[in-house]
Amino acid sequence: MKLTTKLLAATAIMSASAVSAVELEVTHWWTSGGEAAAVGKFADAWNATGNTWVDGAIAGSGGTARPIIISRILGGDPMAATQLNHGRQAEELIEAGMMLDLTDVAEAGGWTDIVNPSSLLDSCTLDGKIYCVPVNIHSAQWLWLSHDAYEKAGLDVPADWNEFVASAAALDAAGVVPLAMGQQGWQQNLAFGAITIAVAGLDAWRDVTVNKNADTARGPEYTAVFEAVANARELARDSNVQDWNQATNMVITGMAGAQLMGDWAQGEFSVAGQIEGQDYSCLPGLGLNAILDTGGDAFYFPVNDDPEITAAQKELAALLISPEVQVSFNLAKGSLPVRGDIDMAAANGCMQKGLGILADGGILPSGDQSLSADTQTQIEDLMAEFWSGDMPAADAQARYADLIASAD
Amino acid sequence: MSVVEDGTLKSPKRPMRLFRNPMAKLASIPMILTAVVVFMGGTLWTVVYSFTGSRLLPKLNWVGLDQYERLWDTPRWLISISNLALYGACSLVLTLTIGFFLAALLDRKIRFESAFRTIFLYPFALSFVVTGIAWQWILNPDFGMESLVQGWGWESFRFDPLNDPDTVMFGLLIAGIWQGSGLIMCIMLAGLRGIDEDIWKAARVDGIGTVKTYIRIIIPMMRPVFVTALVLIASGIIKLYDLVVAQTNGGPGISSEVPAKYVIEYMFRAQNLGQGFAASTMMLVSVIIILIPWAYLEFGGKKNA
Numbered sequence A: 001m002k003l004t005t006k007l008l009a010a011t012a013i014m015s016a017s018a019v020s021a022v023e024l025e026v027t028h029w030w031t032s033g034g035e036a037a038a039v040g041k042f043a044d045a046w047n048a049t050g051n052t053w054v055d056g057a058i059a060g061s062g063g064t065a066r067p068i069i070i071s072r073i074l075g076g077d078p079m080a081a082t083q084l085n086h087g088r089q090a091e092e093l094i095e096a097g098m099m100l101d102l103t104d105v106a107e108a109g110g111w112t113d114i115v116n117p118s119s120l121l122d123s124c125t126l127d128g129k130i131y132c133v134p135v136n137i138h139s140a141q142w143l144w145l146s147h148d149a150y151e152k153a154g155l156d157v158p159a160d161w162n163e164f165v166a167s168a169a170a171l172d173a174a175g176v177v178p179l180a181m182g183q184q185g186w187q188q189n190l191a192f193g194a195i196t197i198a199v200a201g202l203d204a205w206r207d208v209t210v211n212k213n214a215d216t217a218r219g220p221e222y223t224a225v226f227e228a229v230a231n232a233r234e235l236a237r238d239s240n241v242q243d244w245n246q247a248t249n250m251v252i253t254g255m256a257g258a259q260l261m262g263d264w265a266q267g268e269f270s271v272a273g274q275i276e277g278q279d280y281s282c283l284p285g286l287g288l289n290a291i292l293d294t295g296g297d298a299f300y301f302p303v304n305d306d307p308e309i310t311a312a313q314k315e316l317a318a319l320l321i322s323p324e325v326q327v328s329f330n331l332a333k334g335s336l337p338v339r340g341d342i343d344m345a346a347a348n349g350c351m352q353k354g355l356g357i358l359a360d361g362g363i364l365p366s367g368d369q370s371l372s373a374d375t376q377t378q379i380e381d382l383m384a385e386f387w388s389g390d391m392p393a394a395d396a397q398a399r400y401a402d403l404i405a406s407a408d
Numbered sequence B: 001m002s003v004v005e006d007g008t009l010k011s012p013k014r015p016m017r018l019f020r021n022p023m024a025k026l027a028s029i030p031m032i033l034t035a036v037v038v039f040m041g042g043t044l045w046t047v048v049y050s051f052t053g054s055r056l057l058p059k060l061n062w063v064g065l066d067q068y069e070r071l072w073d074t075p076r077w078l079i080s081i082s083n084l085a086l087y088g089a090c091s092l093v094l095t096l097t098i099g100f101f102l103a104a105l106l107d108r109k110i111r112f113e114s115a116f117r118t119i120f121l122y123p124f125a126l127s128f129v130v131t132g133i134a135w136q137w138i139l140n141p142d143f144g145m146e147s148l149v150q151g152w153g154w155e156s157f158r159f160d161p162l163n164d165p166d167t168v169m170f171g172l173l174i175a176g177i178w179q180g181s182g183l184i185m186c187i188m189l190a191g192l193r194g195i196d197e198d199i200w201k202a203a204r205v206d207g208i209g210t211v212k213t214y215i216r217i218i219i220p221m222m223r224p225v226f227v228t229a230l231v232l233i234a235s236g237i238i239k240l241y242d243l244v245v246a247q248t249n250g251g252p253g254i255s256s257e258v259p260a261k262y263v264i265e266y267m268f269r270a271q272n273l274g275q276g277f278a279a280s281t282m283m284l285v286s287v288i289i290i291l292i293p294w295a296y297l298e299f300g301g302k303k304n305a
Helices: A004-019 A035-047 A062-074 A089-097 A104-111 A145-155 A161-175 A185-199 A201-209 A214-218 A218-236 A244-252 A265-271 A307-320 A321-333 A350-359 A374-387 A393-406 B002-008 B022-049 B067-075 B076-107 B113-125 B128-138 B145-152 B168-193 B199-204 B208-220 B225-237 B242-247 B260-270 B271-302
Strands: A024-027 A054-057 A081-085 A132-134 A142-146 A176-182 A254-261 A278-286 A297-300
Touching: A024 A035, A024 A307, A035 A054, A035 A265, A035 A321, A062 A081, A062 A089, A062 B260, A081 A307, A104 A265, A104 A307, A132 A254, A142 A145, A142 A161, A142 A244, A142 A265, A145 A161, A145 A254, A161 A185, A161 A218, A161 A254, A176 A218, A176 A244, A185 A201, A185 A218, A185 A254, A201 A214, A201 A218, A214 A218, A218 A374, A218 A393, A218 B128, A244 A254, A244 A265, A278 A350, A297 A307, A297 B022, A374 A393, A374 B076, A374 B260, B022 B271, B067 B076, B067 B208, B067 B271, B076 B113, B076 B168, B076 B225, B076 B260, B113 B168, B113 B199, B128 B168, B128 B242, B168 B225, B168 B242, B199 B208, B208 B225, B260 B271
Parallel strands: A024 A054, A024 A081, A176 A254
Antiparallel strands: A081 A297, A132 A297, A142 A254, A142 A278
């Protein structure tokens, strides 16, 4: 017994002296080329402080990675830091006291003053305490257009969604699929959300998504939305790819006229060597409403018993939002930075458009911030069913309104 | 046997039944504990929490039958159930038929029997994920079977089951049967080899045809083998999940969803444990509904016989 104690003490001393630099394991699901490059910027910055970044990338989308991350935290094997989408995904974990309170770091860094839009910080806040670091902003309301496809059809590239719908017949006649759409629920839900904001406008959207008013969801604004989505469904009828980047590739190669996808599609165009305004165009808010949602990624720090790690976690939290790291990370990721006080001159045309909208305050909370994962999944299921079949617009609207009525 | 036992246990006080073969009982304690605590306990826990409004974390806030009402109001669940029923019925009949047919062919003492046996059994060595992805490629109209046949000159050939909501379950069925019938064939073959040669000789002496011998004599004799095969196939059907995830991921739309996928996605992606538990409880109930009458017929009937 004594020997064991001595050995343990010796081990403790040795490990204490060996770990002058703290190793932090960080889990995330950024595994595509551009994403991996972006997360590398975080790792480089952290390693430069003399600590060690242990990369815990989880392949697959957030839907695959989140359950793994959450079950590790619940199972008592927490990582030092993890990516999650800010919003309601970690709500219950925070309530259960499993996430580190970052309020002191936030106060020291003056986060309330620098984070723009402030709603990002709000969704990290519970009962006045801050539990996560927002690192970037992704918006979903973008229409990506192929100049190549419009050349084939002999038309000018549309300037908004309505012009695009009007040009669809000509695209079809030229043998181009008007709208590229991956056959996955989240993409169809994203397209639905983007069309909603363009067609129904901000007020109706806010009333339904934020206030969960089912009457508005049954009303005429949303009837127009569902008819527009039913129309878009017909435009995307010949697009039978699955993944979003395959659909983006249809736009890049000119096989499809347009795609509704978030700003992360930008990365695919860059990798393909395409130039904005010359090979492709991007229309934030579908060219109708200069409004973007402000979903995105945030880092959470699960509670740890080791005070040394806790100190390092807070150090990392402050680093992730520091100006230099924000610039290098977001340029690589193609997303918008969370602070308004930094110079993003190196960003390309589409990002500049997004930054402009952000500066003008054309922002709204993302679905992740307003609706629970449960409701989101139900809406995604409905959208998957609606887009793949022949469900009438009125039926879909009625079912959507029911989901909103029971949403929490 | 009883003589030996009497010889060794001459002592006036026979030891209690409970303590006979203590080593064997000791060795089986872990398995008994696993069965009671993990299987039974886990099942009970799941059923109890299916009556709560648990979201990401299990909590005991009772909501009565709300989760079940919502479940049976959800189109995706109803589609999942009918898909599983369709897949189950077809898979059961076809796997048994094909498995037995292949086994009977191999049993006719053909040449290269072991080569054929290996070929038929090979798909079973693949996981459902690999099977699903392989068949997704084979059935892909752009570079799979359809384009191959069109390349041979049959331009109008259409075979695209996975992109049509009405036929997607048959696309899954093809892959499932391809994967599973090899194992059933092997079990059937073992059963056929267990049939006494004299039965065949007797049938031949009586002038009964080969097919008739199989149907009238051999199959009834193979009842235990069929039961084994049935249990294997049925358990494969109810847990159908990875094949769907790999091959169609529930698509197009939600037309190839299955109950197990609903359970997983509502438990983890939608972060609604209560709803997932309600769905898994319904799966358990449906298995019990099928199993109890069968078990009664299979085991309960023997006492009377």
